[in-house]
Amino acid sequence: MDTKVTPQQPVSLWRNRDYLLLWLGNAVSSLGTSCTQFAFPLLIVGLTHSIAAAGLAYSLGQLPYVLLSLPAGSLVDRWPRKRVMLLSTFCLMVCVASIPLALGLSSGLLRLLLLYAIAFGLGAISLFYELAQFAALAWIVPKSQLPTAVAQNEVIVGSSALVGPALGSLLISISRLLPFVTDALSSLILLSSLLSIRSPMQDEWRTERHHLLQEVREGLTWLREHMVIRSIFLISSYVNLTITASMLLVLDIVQQQHIPSVLYGLIGAAGGVGNLLGAALCPLMLRRIRFGLxxxxxxxxxxVLFPLYGFITTPLLLGAVYAAIALSDSIRAIFMDSYRFAVVPDALQGRVNGVSRLILWSCLTIGSSALGLSLEHLGVLPTVGIVWSGLLLITGFLFLSRHMRQATLPQE
Structure with missing residues (x-):
């Protein structure tokens, strides 16, 4: 007698021990990182009394994403991922813990140069950790559960954006070094979580190796043959630039309308709420709405919403538009990241994600400066028009592209 075989359903993510350890470790570490991101510019300004000095430190932290993304992606594919994540976490902990040492053991220009070196080091190490983590997530989580896992990671990002600045300001009011000590301790917790994970986080370690440039070329060759992934990278980069423009526009409007800093903080918090709501809606949408739609x-x-920045001036409307755009972006990012993790072969995860980081951060590095100049010399309304024109182009492309319309999230 024939018997019907029912495919075994994947274990719930909350019963997936390795995923849970990774998620909890990242949640604690992200909160610590947000404290450092809040406190580090304040520390630089307090030492130098210069906003430009703080801006330079921020730029140095982002520079590795432009310079090192391609070789870092190839190296992450070449090396054991778990070892990369463990070593990166340890180095991040050492870098953050060295900030109090740099303040205590040096002074003047030498102290500032040490802090700049630490900012660059934090960016470079974070790049390696992120690429290894992305690849590990695609291995630990079944393809059918990737959107849920990515949405839960987005919850970490949104929660850190909400809680981190408040916690950082509380800690820095007690001691200017306390946020960095807290971040170092959070890295120690992440290190413990990673050590407890049993999964190798990848297929069998490759024994065949090529020249680093040839391995980078392999990733680029694969990407050239997959139009949907290429389109996702370009769309994501421009939409992320739009989010940066949204932040700068809100800041400019707040200054022009003399809106109190407390209300400005609430507008920023509304964006965090939008991110969290988008992450909560994604699993429900996944079961009902196609990827392309x-x-x-x-x-x-x-x-529809972005042009409103050119006309609205009240805090309530600013917060509502900012939250709605953040919610939409959260859903867009979760679906696109889920598709990328599911489609890219395991052996190429580092290299393809490295290309993604290169395109994204190159766009943000150049675009952020251009947006600042546009706001300063042209004003709010022309800047809104320029960014909106780009949105119309990529939206038109999305509607016209047959590949993007027919794309679906891969299942097991």
């Missing part, structure tokens, strides 16, 4: 709807929200 979800992306088109998300970009339509951008196209």
């Amino acid at each position: 979800t992306l088109r709807c998300a970009l339509i929200v951008f196209v």
Whole structure:
């Protein structure tokens, strides 16, 4: 007698021990990182009394993403991922813990140079950790559960954006070094979580190796043959630049309208709430709405709401628009990241994600400066028009592209 075989359902993520350890470790570490990101610019300004000095420190922290993404992606594919994550976490802990040492053992220009070196080091080490973590997540979590896992990671990002600045300001009011000590301790917790993970986080370690440039070329060759992934990278980069423009526009409007700093903080918090709400809605949308349709709807929200920045001036409306755009972006990012993790072969995860980081951060590095100059010399309304024109172009491309319309999230 024939018997019907029912495919075994994946274990719930909350019963997936390795995923849970990774998620909890990242949650604690992200909160510590947000404290450092809040306190580090304040520390630089307090030492130098210069906003430009703080801006330079921020730029140095982002520079490794432009310079090192391609070789870092190839090295992450070449090396054992778990070892990369453990070593990166340890080095991040040492870097953050060295900030109090730099303040205590040096002074003047030498102290500032040490802090700049630490900022660059934190960016470079974070790049390696992120690439290894992305690849490990795609290995630990079944493809059918990737959107849920990515959404839960987005919850970490949104929660850190909400809680981190408040916690950082509380800690720095007690001692200017306490945020960095807290961040170092959070890295220690992440290190413990990673050591407890049993999974190798990848297929069998490759014994065949090529020249580093040839391995980078392999990733680029694979990417050239996959139009949907290429399109996702380009769309994500421009939408992330739009989010940066949204932040700068809100700041400019707040200054022009003399809106109190407390209300400005609440507008920023509204964006965090939007991110969390988008992450909560994603699993529900995944079961009801196709991948391509979800992306088109998300970009339509951008196209409809973004021009409002050119006309609204009240804090309530600013917060509502900012939250709605953040919600839409959260859904867009979760669907796109889930597709990328599911489609890219395990052996190429580091290299393809490295290309993604290179495109994204190059766009942000150049675009952020251009946005600042546009706001300073042209004003709010022309800047909104320029960014909105780009949104119209990529939305039109999304509607016209047959590959993007027909794309679906891969299952097991």
